[in-house]
Amino acid sequence: MACGCSRELIYRPGLRHYYRPASNLPKEYNLNLTHVDYQRDQAIAVICLNQPDSGNTLSRQMALDLLSAASEAQNDPQVRAVVFSAHGPMFSFGGDLKEFRRFGTNSEQLVTVADRWHEAQHCLLTMPKPVVVGVNGIAAGGGVPMTLVGDIVLVDETARYRLAYTAAGLSPDGGSTWLLPRLIGLRRTQELIFENRELSAIEAVEWGLATRTVPQGTALKTAIALAHTFAKGPTQAFASARQMLHASFGNDFMTQTALETREIGANMTGRDGQEGLEAFINKRAPVFSGSQ
Amino acid sequence: MACGCSRELIYRPGLRHYYRPASNLPKEYNLNLTHVDYQRDQAIAVICLNQPDSGNTLSRQMALDLLSAASEAQNDPQVRAVVFSAHGPMFSFGGDLKEFRRFGTNSEQLVTVADRWHEAQHCLLTMPKPVVVGVNGIAAGGGVPMTLVGDIVLVDETARYRLAYTAAGLSPDGGSTWLLPRLIGLRRTQELIFENRELSAIEAVEWGLATRTVPQGTALKTAIALAHTFAKGPTQAFASARQMLHASFGNDFMTQTALETREIGANMTGRDGQEGLEAFINKRAPVFSGSQ
């Protein structure tokens, strides 16, 4: 399966539209997912981990379903914002260690699971549409980096985080070692990885893993409401911002500002930019279409 | 116009003096600025946005004047520290959207404004002299990245920040997407860009946009006093620090420490380093000349 968003976002002059919908998906494309719940609600897609009885653990099937769901959300032109959350009382306990144990000492199957999951993570992190994460409960192990791929991360005030990899003799994955240093700095990343310190929801906000807390039981609902707001926003400008933030640490200042110039030039002369200017000058609320 | 500081600072062995004063400026070089106030005060230059009646918005002329002023400050060998602030009650409301609307759907003029402004930002960020920013009031849109290019950023306790690009259908520029992730991390950068959250002066300090608050109405005055202090400092060592911090995220550890070795070697054997050692050992205050 092609995610369609696996190209890296380092600036290359003259190449603006990185995120092409994969054209090789049949129109009657059927998600047929068992481990992830995918719903389209008007202009948003809602992706929920859907194995609550087993703690929404990341198994082979969960990884495949996540990649399918993320790709569908990216490729559906009707979708202008995405929610990523989970059903049940917890977010995810991370890797399905019972399944991984059955893999034995041949790493091939584990590598396949990790690769597919990393494609799904990358797709959620870079698709040209805002992603709101609703952390409905405990996130452990690989559940932690799953919570990190959004632009806005809403966390249930009772949720907790624990990056328990080294407690099980494992090293972090899921993009933990890429995301955490850019979100919370090296020192706190080390504390999470080497000491498996548990974080409360409030600490997660203070440190920069999450954007803000929400009342108990409201993470999914609040994330959906916010995504509907984003879906009425300037989709192309949001896409530009996602692309540029993703590329930021790989670019020097002049390269990054050249990218900024190109993107603001395209956005300002596009439909939503023109609408934004008109609305600003006439002191009315803008009505964005999301088209270029 | 050549800024003279547009070269990137990634370490290249054997190449120490990146920042050469542009030699092609005539001696009688006349700034002749209308939108920016440029003053030299002993060994410091004071650059102030100077269109207070229109909110110090960034128009084409403002961008050109900023680049002229930044280049002059960089190239004047008498200048050993720079203040960047604004006249009037606000810092800057960002882009001159009325002018940009007149540009219509041809992005060429906007691109020119953005390019010149980005050169000015880069010049302020990388010139081999300390830059103190005084944020005298509200900074919105492109006014926000303008506040970020200094080594020390003093903010009026009543000032506020709002990165309002996406509210107008636009994507951020001015180096926002390069500077903010390095100052405050990805999560808070996303909150500013996607939700246009307003920040108070105190929050700006807590997050790392500004260094500290100053009493209402004193940002420019305090910035000038601090710049005079820096102008009596070890200019070459300050220049080394600026260069190395700018290059930091693009270098691996051994490359960065090779740069540190080269710079401390040059500084310690230079006049200010020798003076610093003498003063330290003799327990007196050093008198730095700023020369090599």
Next chain:
Amino acid sequence: MACGCSRELIYRPGLRHYYRPASNLPKEYNLNLTHVDYQRDQAIAVICLNQPDSGNTLSRQMALDLLSAASEAQNDPQVRAVVFSAHGPMFSFGGDLKEFRRFGTNSEQLVTVADRWHEAQHCLLTMPKPVVVGVNGIAAGGGVPMTLVGDIVLVDETARYRLAYTAAGLSPDGGSTWLLPRLIGLRRTQELIFENRELSAIEAVEWGLATRTVPQGTALKTAIALAHTFAKGPTQAFASARQMLHASFGNDFMTQTALETREIGANMTGRDGQEGLEAFINKRAPVFSGSQ
């Protein structure tokens, strides 16, 4: 002398074992150190700056001894965790400015000291074993970056930090300009470098220089206890984490997650990963061997 850890950690496919013990050290290798105290205590190495009467300043001999000690800790296969601290009431006052003054205006000797010290810093930062730093007292100048090379940094509640380079006409070294922006962001790094602001232990923790404070006089003792805990941990997984965090800012997301996949694949199919899975499933504490 070869540190054995000077290779950069950017991901290269198919190359997992970066950290080979240097095979060219004779078995009877004698550290014979005068300025650093090196002790092996069961499965940990304890490295202490050992010139307390002169403030543990960084002289030529101190740099050479630090590199010897760091290399020995890295290369001794019995060592599974390392403590880095100092004897006496302070951690380190930084460079031995009296010695540096004797070097005069020929930078060659200073460059040699800086290069050896930077190799030692790199070795502590990247060796495939956890490093716990115990900051027992004041860290000034080059003493500050010395405190930063660990995974966990414990700081005496009475300790203070001051990065005094520019006060002596010098630019920072020791990896300050690489480490600080990644730990505390650019703005606070600038404040430390340009204004030589003094930080308390509590501020150092809040900012992200240190992990947590410990009661007065207990930094070394607590660091030793924690290192013994790490020495019973999954050494290979810790090594993977160190390698990946070191490489993080130089890699894009897909490259970094490819590295994560490779490392978790190797760790899960290795002895400690298999033990970790068994222990997790059988709800018992794991017993890690540290071997692959």
